[in-house]
Amino acid sequence: xxxxxxxxxxxxxxxxxxxxxxxxxxxxxxxxxxxxxxxxxxxxxxxxxxxxxxxxxxxxxxxxxxxxxxxxxxxxxxxxxxxxxxxxxxxxxxxxxxxxxxxxxxxxxxxxxxxxxxxxxxxxxxxxxxxxxxxxxxxxxxxxxxxxxxxxxxxxxxxxxxxxxxxxxxxxxxxxxxxxxxxxxxxxxxxxxxxxxxxxxxxxxxxxxxxxxxxxxxxxxxxxxxxxxxxxxxxxxxxxxxxxxxxxxxxxxxxxxxxxxxxxxxxxxxxxxxxxxxxxxxxxxxxxxxxxxxxxxxxxxxxxxxxxxxxxxxxxxxxxxxxxxxxxxxxxxxxxxxxxxxxxxxxxxxxxxxxxxxxxxxxxxxxxxxxxxxxxxxxxxxxxxxxxxxxxxxxxxxxxxxxxx
Amino acid sequence: xxxxxxxxxxxxxxxxxxxxxxxxxxxxxxxxxxxxxxxxxxxxxxxxxxxxxxxxxxxxxxxxxxxxxxxxxxxxxxxxxxxxxxxxxxxxxxxxxxxxxxxxxxxxxxxxxxxxxxxxxxxxxxxxxxxxxxxxxxxxxxxxxxxxxxxxxxxxxxxxxxxxxxxxxxxxxxxxxxxxxxxxxxxxxxxxxxxxxxxxxxxxxxxxxxxxxxxxxxxxxxxxxxxxxxxxxxxxxxxxxxxxxxxxxxxxxxxxxxxxxxxxxxxxxxxxxxxx
Numbered sequence: 148x149x150x151x152x153x154x155x156x157x158x159x160x161x162x163x164x165x166x167x168x169x170x171x172x173x174x175x176x177x178x179x180x181x182x183x184x185x186x187x188x189x190x191x192x193x194x195x196x197x198x199x200x201x202x203x204x205x206x207x208x209x210x211x212x213x214x215x216x217x218x219x220x221x222x223x224x225x226x227x228x229x230x231x232x233x234x235x236x237x238x239x240x241x242x243x244x245x246x247x248x249x250x251x252x253x254x255x256x257x258x259x260x261x262x263x264x265x266x267x268x269x270x271x272x273x274x275x276x277x278x279x280x281x282x283x284x285x286x287x288x289x290x291x292x293x294x295x296x297x298x299x300x301x302x303x304x305x306x307x308x309x310x311x312x313x314x315x316x317x318x319x320x321x322x323x324x325x326x327x328x329x330x331x332x333x334x335x336x337x338x339x340x341x342x343x344x345x346x347x348x349x350x351x352x353x354x355x356x357x358x359x360x361x362x363x364x365x366x367x368x369x370x371x372x373x374x375x376x377x378x379x380x381x382x383x384x385x386x387x388x389x390x391x392x393x394x395x396x397x398x399x400x401x402x403x404x405x406x407x408x409x410x411x412x413x414x415x416x417x418x419x420x421x422x423x424x425x426x427x428x429x430x431x432x433x434x435x436x437x438x439x440x441x442x443x444x445x446x447x448x449x450x451x452x453x454x455x456x457x458x459x460x461x462x463x464x465x466x467x468x469x470x471x472x473x474x475x476x477x478x479x480x481x482x483x484x485x486x487x488x489x490x491x492x493x494x495x496x497x498x499x500x501x502x503x504x505x506x507x508x509x510x511x512x513x514x515x516x517x518x519x520x521x522x523x524x525x526x527x528x529x530x531x532x533x534x535x536x537x538x539x540x541x542x543x544x545x546x547x548x549x550x551x552x
Numbered sequence: 553x554x555x556x557x558x559x560x561x562x563x564x565x566x567x568x569x570x571x572x573x574x575x576x577x578x579x580x581x582x583x584x585x586x587x588x589x590x591x592x593x594x595x596x597x598x599x600x601x602x603x604x605x606x607x608x609x610x611x612x613x614x615x616x617x618x619x620x621x622x623x624x625x626x627x628x629x630x631x632x633x634x635x636x637x638x639x640x641x642x643x644x645x646x647x648x649x650x651x652x653x654x655x656x657x658x659x660x661x662x663x664x665x666x667x668x669x670x671x672x673x674x675x676x677x678x679x680x681x682x683x684x685x686x687x688x689x690x691x692x693x694x695x696x697x698x699x700x701x702x703x704x705x706x707x708x709x710x711x712x713x714x715x716x717x718x719x720x721x722x723x724x725x726x727x728x729x730x731x732x733x734x735x736x737x738x739x740x741x742x743x744x745x746x747x748x749x750x751x752x753x754x755x756x757x758x759x760x761x762x763x764x765x766x767x768x769x770x771x772x773x774x775x776x777x778x779x780x781x782x783x784x785x786x787x788x789x790x791x792x793x794x795x796x797x798x799x800x801x802x803x804x805x806x807x808x809x810x811x812x813x814x815x816x817x818x819x820x821x822x823x824x825x826x827x828x
Contacts, residue, residue: 166699170717171718171719171721171722172722173721174696314623320617323619324617324618324619328745328746331620331744332746430668431671433619439668444639446615447616
């Protein structure tokens with residue numbers, strides 16, 4: 148299925164991207180984690196236990212839903228939705244946190260820490276910690292805590308401590324800095340449960356492997372339902388974990404076109420966006436070499452997106468590589484286009500998507516229209532939008548949108 | 553021309569550290585964040601710290617995301633960036649510092665920064681400029697030993713050093729590996745954690761340092777968590793040098809208009825404790 152071409156080298160480089168750029172204090176822990184992960188992924192006891200958790204706890208496999216009315220609206224190819232929103236806790240994040248918690252248990256670590264942007268990864272980590280009887284601390288930017296108050300409450304209900312991060316831009320990137328600082332300090336008893344395919348090796352590889360269940364299921368479901376592979380895949384990319392999870396099992400299937408959608412914010416020309424590949428250049432942040440939004444001196448720039456989960460100035464190193472070799476096409480969708488897609492999916496399919504996922508929906512509609520009838524487009528619907536309704540209602544109140552029409 | 557001469561002879565920082573070791577005098581490395589609150593103040597501060605007995609000035613080039621730093625140095629970096637400090641500004645400040653110290657052959661300067669600001673200038677360009685500005689070594693806390701190759705090779709061509717780190721979590725075999733190629737001094741991390749003064753030294757510190765000593769004659773400098781003269785004196789019993797950062801930056805910042813006096817007096821008190 149996958150070939151060596153898509154695997155990182157022994158020190159975690161995808162082409163030139165990735166690597167391990169962390170303080171010396173963490174290097175032994177990364178080595179230990181890598182060794183444990185390599186052992187676990189080839190150990191039937193581990194993979195069976197994880198598959199069991201995915202099935203009995205999170206509700207996998209998630210369906211591949213034909214979006215008939217959305218497709219009719221687009222007037223072209225048939226759009227299917229890979230329903231990660233139907234996972235326990237409402238997003239794909241749980242695929243990864245169950246895997247990492249199981250691994251942490253093997254490592255004898257009794258405490259999980261995590262960063263979170265929109266709060267979905269924080270909730271998924273707090274959930275896994277509760278399930279495994281572990282302590283849990285989640286770092287969240289102060290601004291994001293205000294935007295996603297409901298998820299803060301959910302994490303606390305689940306027994307996690309939520310720490311407000313007040314440094315820097317007070318969003319996801321600063322939450323990662325603070326989680327790394329905690330890990331540097333408590334590395335002996337703590338596992339850092341990173342939520343995306345970012346950070347130092349082995350995180351990008353490990354999180355991809357845990358999320359690849361999305362693409363593996365999609366492939367089997369599409370073959371069964373349509374009798375063939377899809378023509379195109381579309382997923383949103385912040386750090387890029389749901390996208391790589393959907394894409395990876397298809398990388399060697401050359402007939403499948405693959406699209407990653409970054410947060411275009413108020414438009415790439417305004418500078419107020421989070422499109423690291425679309426408008427950034429390579430550099431080192433949070434332990435890896437990848438595309439970053441930065442000034443000429445290499446200082447990381449503030450980002451903007453209506454969706455907290457995409458509001459990050461970097462991107463996973465494997466995405467940087469897939470961009471550099473041209474296997475995946477990266478594009479951007481603006482806040483306004485994402486908000487329109489958010490409403491469109493709600494009204495045509497009865498599904499309220501996460502604002503992150505709405506970016507993918509917006510591009511899928513464009514693509515389906517271009518492709519015309521007979522085509523098959525699969526959209527990674529990474530999460531549900533319940534967490535976003537208050538934010539959208541507030542935006543609507545500002546611009547006077549009415550929902551009564 | 554100056555760069556060329558430097559490249560042909562031993563490195564200034566390495567010479568000073570070796571001489572201190574031969575004379576059995578504990579070394580004192582004093583850290584300040586360049587541009588906090590502005591570059592002219594940092595320049596004057598570096599001059600005063602050298603006069604007060606610092607053997608090496610460790611100059612921080614601020615980065616927006618300093619993940620190895622505790623609250624004090626994070627805040628210092630943020631103040632400097634908000635004041636508009638740039639990489640060029642910091643390099644030129646180092647040049648002015650060395651010009652002011654030319655009578656004594658200059659003061660050893662180690663530039664501490666994260667990898668991205670270095671990388672974005674282009675390694676070749678950055679190293680050439682650093683050499684031109686009288687910088688002797690680079691300290692890059694987020695550059696793991698495995699990723700040092702390209703930067704170390706480039707620095708080498710300009711006669712500059714890359715300072716290696718060993719942490720309490722570094723296993724013995726890896727300590728030996730890192731120590732084998734180290735030059736100037738080894739930055740021995742005194743705590744499992746980020747930068748910032750601690751009330752007490754880690755009890756395992758003496759054994760940790762003696763363990764590294766078994767692998768190398770390169771001077772061993774202890775940093776992270778050194779709170780003042782007492783901790784410095786204690787560390788000098790088993791290590792070759794102490795690095796004082798957060799405690800110094802915090803004191804200077806808190807002293808406001810009296811920052812120079814407060815910082816110089818603090819460094820002088822550590823000097824006395826080390827020499828006494």
